[in-house]
Every structure is written in C-alpha cells, then in structure tokens.
Amino acid sequence: MAARPYKIPESVLVVIHTPEREVLLIERADAPGTWQSVTGAKDYDGEPFDATAIREVAEETGIVVGSPAVPREALVDWNLRNVYEIYPAWRHRYAPGVIHNTEHVFGLTVPRGTPVVLAPRxxxxxxxxxxxxxxxxxxxxxxxxxxxxxxxxxx
Structure with missing residues (x-):
C-alpha cells in the first residue's frame, strides 16, 4: 500500500452565506461540537485556489458552484489571507517541519433555502x-x- 501524500499547507476557507447575511456552519465529525465554514487544502501544487474552493464546497456541502442556482460569479475571492500555526494534533498530515498553513478566504452567496448535503465522514x-x-x-x-x-x- 502506497503512503498517503502529505497535505499541502495552502488551503481555502469559504464563507457560504445568503444575501440576508445568514452563514452556513458545519460541525466536524472528528471533533463534535466544533463548528466551522467549509475549509480544505489544495489537492496538488498547481491547483488554483478557486478550483479548490469549488471542489471543497461540493464535497462538504453538496452545493455545486456553477449550477443555475449558484452561478460561478457567486464565488468571490475576498483577497484575505490567514497564516496560522497548524494544530499539533494535525501536523502528522503535513511534511516533516511544516507547522504553518496559508488560508485563502472566499465568500459564496447562495439563495436562502439552498439544500445542504453533508459528507458524513x-x-x-x-x-x-x-x-x-x-x-x-x-x-x-x-x-x-x-x-x-x-x-x-x-x-
């Protein structure tokens, strides 16, 4: 069995919201009681951040960016960057010596009542x-x- 590749320390945070300023939060399966927006790392070094955001939103919520209900223009790069220290409990997912992640922030406007289908794992x-x-x-x-x-x- 091949070793799992290390996570890339570049990720996205997608704040999914309605025009009425309601924000979608999802509860982590690996840390019950922990609520967050959609997050996820790049799959490969050259993956554009908007592609990462679109993929993560679909994987984690079932919301399809680029659909008639949620057009591509609804995803906006907020041009905000966060650099933070990776929690020690999760550092094993990264290459040895990697302790910081750079997070790129996006907003995604969806209509009120947009269905959400979680990835149960x-x-x-x-x-x-x-x-x-x-x-x-x-x-x-x-x-x-x-x-x-x-x-x-x-x-």
Whole structure:
C-alpha cells in the first residue's frame, strides 16, 4: 500500500452565506461540537485556489458552484489571507517541519433555502446563523474573523 501524500499547507476557507447575511456552519465529525465554514487544502501544487474552493464546497456541502442556482460569479475571492500555526494534533498530515498553513478566504452567496448535503465522514450537522452569531459559534479565530468581514462584501 502506497503512503498517503502529505497535505499541502495552502488551503481555502469559504464563507457560504445568503444575501440576508445568514452563514452556513458545519460541525466536524472528528471533533463534535466544533463548528466551522467549509475549509480544505489544495489537492496538488498547481491547483488554483478557486478550483479548490469549488471542489471543497461540493464535497462538504453538496452545493455545486456553477449550477443555475449558484452561478460561478457567486464565488468571490475576498483577497484575505490567514497564516496560522497548524494544530499539533494535525501536523502528522503535513511534511516533516511544516507547522504553518496559508488560508485563502472566499465568500459564496447562495439563495436562502439552498439544500445542504453533508459528507458524513467529515461533518455531522449543519445550521444557518445570522453572521454575528455564526462568528461567535466558530472554533477557529481566523474563521470567525472572516465571517465578521461579510458586510464589507455585500451591497
């Protein structure tokens, strides 16, 4: 059996929200009670960040960016970057010596009532919350800070 490749320390954070500023949070299966937005690492070095975001949103929520309900233009690169230390419990997933990750933040506007289908191995539950409540519910400081930026990106 081949060894699993190391994770690339570049990822996306996608704040999925409605025009009414409701934010989708998903509960981690590996840490019940831990709520977050969609996140995920690049699959390969040359993968564009928007492609990573589109893939992760589909994998984690079943929402298809580029569909009639959620057009490609609904995904917006917020041009925000977070560099953070990888939690020690998760460092084994990365190459030896890698302790920091760079996260690229996107927003995705979806219509109210957009169906959510979770990947059961990754997430246990989902909920929509008003943006400030969603920020308060996140376990990750960078995720909470990204959600608090939402009003800057809406009309």
């Amino acid at each position: 990754e997430h246990l539950a989902w909920r929509w919350l008003p943006w400030r409540e969603a920020a308060d519910a996140c376990f990750s400081f960078s995720n909470a800070e990204a959600i608090l930026q939402l009003p800057r990106f809406l009309p």
